[in-house]
Amino acid sequence: QVLLVESGGGSVQSGGSLRLSCVTSGSAMNSECVGWFRQAPGKEREGVASISNTFYADSVKGRFTISRDNAKSTVYLQMNSLKPEDTAMYYCAATVSHCYSGNWFRTWNYDYWGQGTQVTVSS
Numbered sequence: 040q041v042l043l044v045e046s047g048g049g050s051v052q053s054g055g056s057l058r059l060s061c062v063t064s065g066s067a068m069n070s071e072c073v074g075w076f077r078q079a080p081g082k083e084r085e086g087v088a089s090i091s092n093t094f095y096a097d098s099v100k101g102r103f104t105i106s107r108d109n110a111k112s113t114v115y116l117q118m119n120s121l122k123p124e125d126t127a128m129y130y131c132a133a134t135v136s137h138c139y140s141g142n143w144f145r146t147w148n149y150d151y152w153g154q155g156t157q158v159t160v161s162s
Contacts, residue, residue: 042067045131048156051121059116059156061131067151070133073114074143075105077127077158084130086144090114094143099125121160128155 047059063070074089088095088105095103104117114131132149142148 042151043131043133043153045129045153045156048129048158050159050161053122053160053162055121055160056117056119057121057158059118059129059131059158061114061116061153063112063114063133063151067133068112070135070151072136072138072143072148073107073131073133074138074149075114075116076130076132076146077125078130078155079127082127084146086146087129088116089138089143091138092140092143094138094140096144118158121158123160123162125158126160127158129158130155 042065044062072089072091075087076084077087078084087099088103090105090107102120106115131153133151134149
């Protein structure tokens with residue numbers, strides 16, 4: 040049973056934009072908080088943004104925007120002014136719990152995970 044499906048990744052040049060989508064289904068549709076994470080090769084998975092209350096990692100503030108369309112059961116991540124250091128596999132995650140400033144970026148806070156979509160930014 041697939042609960043979270045990401046799409047929208049791709050290859051862009053530095054300064055370009057991409058919009059990622061995360062479609063929720065099944066039990067994940069009732070999630071209170073949905074987050075985006077990313078993981079580059081050899082690095083730990085890190086929180087990028089989440090929405091219930093909205094939080095952003097400092098590295099993406101002012102460039103990325105998270106939004107939610109409940110009618111479509113979809114969460115978006117609009118990524119502008121992309122940099123090579125944004126290159127990573129991006130994952131959508133969801134939890135039935137509320138996200139707070141102290142936990143939104145913690146992987147253990149989330150109950151459901153998607154398979155990821157690759158974002159590659161070239162200089």
